[in-house]
Amino acid sequence: MQHEEKLFLATVLGISALMVVGSYRYSPIEAMMPRTASILVFFFSAIILVQEYTSIQPADGSADLSETMTDMVNEEERDDDPFGISREARKFRFGDITFSFRILVAALLTVYVVLGYLIGLYWSSLLFVFLYSRFAGLNKWRTAGLLLFTFGALYVFGALLDVPVTAGYLLTTVVNP
Amino acid sequence: MISTFDSLVDGAELILTPEILAFILIGISLGILVGATPGIGPPVGIALILPLTIPLNRWDAFVMLFALYIGAMYGGAVSAIILNVPGTPGAIASTFDGYPLSKQGNALYALNISILASSFGTAIASVLLILSAPILVSVILLFGTPEYALVAIFGLTIIPLVSQDSNSKSLLAAAFGLLISTVGMAPMTPTPRYALGLFELYDGLAFVALLLGVFAISEMIKLSAYEGSISGDQDGGTEERSDVSIREYLSDILDHPLTYVKSTLIGLVIGFIPAAGGSVSNIVAYAEEKRSANDSESFGEGDVRGLIASEAANSGTIPGSLVPVLAFGIPGSATSAIILGGLLMHGLQPGPGLFADDVYISYATFLSLTIGGIVLLIVGLLTVTKMSYLTKVNVNLIVPVVCVLSILGSYALNINYLDVVAAVAVGFLSYLMLKYNYSLVAFIMGLILGPIIEENMYRSFQLGGVSVFVDSYVSLALVVLILLSLFGPLARILYDSYVKQLLREDTTYE
Numbered sequence: 001m002q003h004e005e006k007l008f009l010a011t012v013l014g015i016s017a018l019m020v021v022g023s024y025r026y027s028p029i030e031a032m033m034p035r036t037a038s039i040l041v042f043f044f045s046a047i048i049l050v051q052e053y054t055s056i057q058p059a060d061g062s063a064d065l066s067e068t069m070t071d072m073v074n075e076e077e078r079d080d081d082p083f084g085i086s087r088e089a090r091k092f093r094f095g096d097i098t099f100s101f102r103i104l105v106a107a108l109l110t111v112y113v114v115l116g117y118l119i120g121l122y123w124s125s126l127l128f129v130f131l132y133s134r135f136a137g138l139n140k141w142r143t144a145g146l147l148l149f150t151f152g153a154l155y156v157f158g159a160l161l162d163v164p165v166t167a168g169y170l171l172t173t174v175v176n177p
Numbered sequence: 178m179i180s181t182f183d184s185l186v187d188g189a190e191l192i193l194t195p196e197i198l199a200f201i202l203i204g205i206s207l208g209i210l211v212g213a214t215p216g217i218g219p220p221v222g223i224a225l226i227l228p229l230t231i232p233l234n235r236w237d238a239f240v241m242l243f244a245l246y247i248g249a250m251y252g253g254a255v256s257a258i259i260l261n262v263p264g265t266p267g268a269i270a271s272t273f274d275g276y277p278l279s280k281q282g283n284a285l286y287a288l289n290i291s292i293l294a295s296s297f298g299t300a301i302a303s304v305l306l307i308l309s310a311p312i313l314v315s316v317i318l319l320f321g322t323p324e325y326a327l328v329a330i331f332g333l334t335i336i337p338l339v340s341q342d343s344n345s346k347s348l349l350a351a352a353f354g355l356l357i358s359t360v361g362m363a364p365m366t367p368t369p370r371y372a373l374g375l376f377e378l379y380d381g382l383a384f385v386a387l388l389l390g391v392f393a394i395s396e397m398i399k400l401s402a403y404e405g406s407i408s409g410d411q412d413g414g415t416e417e418r419s420d421v422s423i424r425e426y427l428s429d430i431l432d433h434p435l436t437y438v439k440s441t442l443i444g445l446v447i448g449f450i451p452a453a454g455g456s457v458s459n460i461v462a463y464a465e466e467k468r469s470a471n472d473s474e475s476f477g478e479g480d481v482r483g484l485i486a487s488e489a490a491n492s493g494t495i496p497g498s499l500v501p502v503l504a505f506g507i508p509g510s511a512t513s514a515i516i517l518g519g520l521l522m523h524g525l526q527p528g529p530g531l532f533a534d535d536v537y538i539s540y541a542t543f544l545s546l547t548i549g550g551i552v553l554l555i556v557g558l559l560t561v562t563k564m565s566y567l568t569k570v571n572v573n574l575i576v577p578v579v580c581v582l583s584i585l586g587s588y589a590l591n592i593n594y595l596d597v598v599a600a601v602a603v604g605f606l607s608y609l610m611l612k613y614n615y616s617l618v619a620f621i622m623g624l625i626l627g628p629i630i631e632e633n634m635y636r637s638f639q640l641g642g643v644s645v646f647v648d649s650y651v652s653l654a655l656v657v658l659i660l661l662s663l664f665g666p667l668a669r670i671l672y673d674s675y676v677k678q679l680l681r682e683d684t685t686y687e
């Protein structure tokens with residue numbers, strides 16, 4: 001079992017455990033479904049772990065967080081080309097560490113969401129597209145095309161669908177309360 | 178009670194307007210576009226377009242979603258035929274003979290055949306449903322509250338049987354979906370569960386936002402590791418000029434009428450089964466066509482019957498899969514789950530009532546699918562020579578566009594930033610699920626079926642305790658099906674190991 005999968009299972013089990021503990025605040029009828037679902041999550045996780053460790057022994061018995069991070073950033077993209085076309089997965093270098101490009105996209109998305117809350121989705125969307133284009137090495141024409149498309153999408157959502165794309169926490173509470 | 182004919186007329190009046198026909202045309206065109214672009218595909222494409230239907234009136238939105246489904250299902254065959262890369266799980270079997278045909282220089286012919294088969298499958302299956310609606314109504318009305326709860330449970334237990342993922346991983350994903358579905362107001366009491374004191378969570382996590390996270394964001398994280406176009410250096414080759422006229426293509430239906438009809442029926446019937454869908458029907462129809470052929474050795478070498486079987490079946494599944502969606506709110510596939518999200522978003526509450534008092538809604542749905550099948554034939558044949566361009570779109574252009582549309586779309590639903598956070602968080606988790614073969618469809622099914630199971634179990638217990646689940650033949654049959662789907666695979670494993678042991682003992686004696 002790879003470290004990322006362990007991280008996923010730990011997250012799922014953590015959420016389930018929290019929801020079981022939280023269910024004691026509700027009446028037995030209200031708590032029945034969350035508890036049943038949590039028990040099923042624990043049960044199937046146990047089956048997966050038993051299947052994993054009875055069939056394949058891990059190379060080393062333990063895995064701490066630093067190993068997990070190293071594994072995630074230096075992972076070899078071996079088996080998961082979604083389209084069955086074998087080619088090497090894209091990497092991104094930051095200092096001495098080589099990241100999977102996916103880690104970078106996940107980080108960019110996280111920044112996008114945080115900034116979207118603070119300064120609104122208008123500027124954060126444009127910034128996300130600009131940063132993605134830079135890291136992906138797109139030429140200026142493609143970057144401009146993507147920015148133009150983003151402007152168009154923001155116009156559709158902002159002007160036609162009345163979505164407050166310019167509203168952000170900082171702008172509405174600090175700059176212009 | 179309104180007569181069947183009156184309901185059919187009411188449904189036709191709803192659908193046969195220039196505006197609706199225009200939305201069918203737009204839906205089919207957009208569907209082909211998203212289905213044929215590798216890396217986007219039907220679930221992602223339809224989920225992205227869903228928030229844009231907010232300002233439309235409900236029937237404009239519904240027919241556009243149905244048309245998107247039809248167009249995207251055909252679009253999935255484009256990359257299957259040109260690149261040997263199925264654009265949707267429903268087009269897997271289309272690669273078996275479609276790609277060999279393409280390699281033989283017959284890509285255009287194969288694409289035209291797939292348009293004909295898709296169009297035929299959708300239109301004929303829809304007409305069959307219109308004709309059999311009175312029977313369907315009487316069957317669906319046999320389902321009361323306990324049966325409704327049991328169908329939903331069956332929808333969960335059957336997932337491992339129909340998905341290609343691991344059994345325990347699929348069931349874990351479904352259980353996790355069930356758990357997440359409990360966030361928000363409890364169905365039986367006005368108590369918000371796990372709302373963390375946030376008013377925004379009282380209605381639970383926004384379903385369409387979760388769909389965007391599960392299908393769009395996870396897929397984009399996965400896709401971002403690759404540069405250039407999905408097709409790489411492979412060349413489509415649909416620029417070839419064909420001397421074959423449309424009339425000759427249409428005569429192909431007369432050459433293989435049984436293949437068209439049989440595969441459409443297989444698709445239609447498999448569509449009824451919760452959690453099955455086009456991914457199962459295309460394989461089953463292909464296998465059946467190969468089994469029943471006298472000269473089966475040509476299958477896999479570019480036999481047009483294999484392509485017809487796959488495409489007619491996956492398109493025949495579309496109307497079939499909308500029956501459990503409309504009757505019970507139970508989707509048959511990832512794409513129909515998104516369609517369900519769209520129906521709910523526009524205020525249509527699925528339930529047996531849609532086949533009883535409001536049966537015109539079902540007629541309108543199947544009529545729009547029939548028209549969609551015909552429009553697909555026209556749009557498909559007009560655009561077929563340009564299809565290979567879509568397979569060359571650069572991944573670097575797809576990823577930022579889809580991410581921005583997902584974020585804006587998830588915010589636009591309720592103007593609630595928590596939906597954006599939920600979409601991205603679920604997107605990250607779904608990427609890991611995708612990578613390690615935890616079924617995303619199972620997760621979504623858990624999310625959808627959780628409230629249905631909880632509410633109907635509670636009501637059933639109020640009606641008369643556990644005994645209501647074995648009171649009728651329908652509920653008894655459903656209980657048996659649930660037990661079979663749960664313990665059937667286990668019994669099979671035990672039986673296989675017993676047979677192997679016997680064989681081993683025989684060998685030892687010899």
